[in-house]
Structure formats: structure tokens, C-alpha cells
Amino acid sequence: MKVAILSGSVYGTAEELARYAESRLKAAGLEAWHKSALTLEELQAFAPQALLCITATTGMGELPDNLQPLYFALRDRLPNWRGLPGAILALGDSSYADTFCGGGELVNELYEELGIHQVLPMLRLDASESADPQGDAEPWLDELIVQLQALQSQN
Numbered sequence: 439m440k441v442a443i444l445s446g447s448v449y450g451t452a453e454e455l456a457r458y459a460e461s462r463l464k465a466a467g468l469e470a471w472h473k474s475a476l477t478l479e480e481l482q483a484f485a486p487q488a489l490l491c492i493t494a495t496t497g498m499g500e501l502p503d504n505l506q507p508l509y510f511a512l513r514d515r516l517p518n519w520r521g522l523p524g525a526i527l528a529l530g531d532s533s534y535a536d537t538f539c540g541g542g543e544l545v546n547e548l549y550e551e552l553g554i555h556q557v558l559p560m561l562r563l564d565a566s567e568s569a570d571p572q573g574d575a576e577p578w579l580d581e582l583i584v585q586l587q588a589l590q591s592q593n
């Protein structure tokens with residue numbers, strides 16, 4: 439299964455996590471692909487069979503600059519990805535209260551618009567609670583792999 443990993447990052451945490459997720463998914467036999475600042479054309483050329491978005495939040499609930507062009511292109515062009523499996527890993531900081539993981543929430547709305555089916559609930563990681571996003575993401579990534587492998591074996 440071809441899994442595209444999208445990332446939005448300002449200081450590199452989400453980027454690093456995306457590279458880690460790519461290596462974990464590949465080790466599990468999935469054809470994972472991560473590239474930062476991906477364009478819609480590159481993404482469509484890859485022809486993803488699943489989408490994983492790993493994004494931080496910046497400003498007051500905004501997406502990082504390196505994910506915004508793809509986000510707006512997807513919203514404008516709405517490719518026909520209805521039913522595509524997807525997942526979202528959101529990084530944030532609960533001290534931002536109302537905009538906690540706002541970037542992930544924006545991607546959540548986009549997935550809904552596109553009809554992407556989330557195979558497990560969005561994971562929200564809180565930088566004010568833990569300094570080990572990789573360790574915190576581990577069980578969620580394991581579950582994602584199980585879900586994607588199950589879908590792969592049905593096809």
C-alpha cells in the first residue's frame with residue numbers, strides 16, 4: 439500500500455516525526471513516502487492509497503508555512519479521494535488553550551471535505567506535557583500500521 443506522509447513543521451519536530459513514521463511504515467512492509475513541502479502535483483503523481491498527515495500548529499491555530507500551499511491546493515482542487523484511508527498526528531501545546539492542535543483540526547476538516555476515512559482518531563501530542571513526541575507516538579503508529587496492513591490484505 440502506497441502511504442503518502444505529509445508534514446507541517448516550523449522547528450523540525452513534526453518533520454523528524456514524519457521521517458520516523460516513514461521508516462516505521464516501511465519496516466512494516468508499507469510503501470511509505472515522505473517529502474516536506476510536497477506539491478499537489480507530486481502527491482497526485484505518487485497516487486497515494488492512504489494519507490498520513492503529521493503537523494505542528496503555529497501562530498494562533500494555523501498550519502506551518504511548509505504545509506499551507508498543499509493544504510490550500512487540496513481545498514481548491516478537491517481531488518477525488520473519497521474513501522481513501524487517512525490519519526492525522528497533530529503536535530501542539532495546550533498552553534495555547536483554544537487553538538490547541540489547531541493545525542491538526544484544519545487537516546481534520548479538510549479530510550472531511552475530501553471524504554477521507556480516518557482509520558483511527560487523530561493523535562494530539564502536547565509539548566507542554568511531554569518532551570518525547572516519538573515515544574508518545576509509538577503506540578498510535580503501531581495501531582496505524584495494523585489498520586493499514588488489514589486494509590492492504592483485503593485488496
Ligand SMILES: Cc1cc2nc3c(=O)[nH]c(=O)nc-3n(C[C@H](O)[C@H](O)[C@H](O)COP(=O)(O)O)c2cc1C
Nearest residue numbers: 447448449450451452494495497499530531538539
Ligand atoms: C510561535 C508559536 C505559535 C504556536 N501556536 C500554537 C497554537 O496555536 N496551538 C498549539 O497547539 N500549539 C502551538 N504552538 C506549539 C507548537 O505547535 C509545538 O511546539 C510543536 O511541537 C512544534 O512543532 P515543530 O517543531 O514541528 O514546529 C506554537 C509554537 C510557537 C513557537
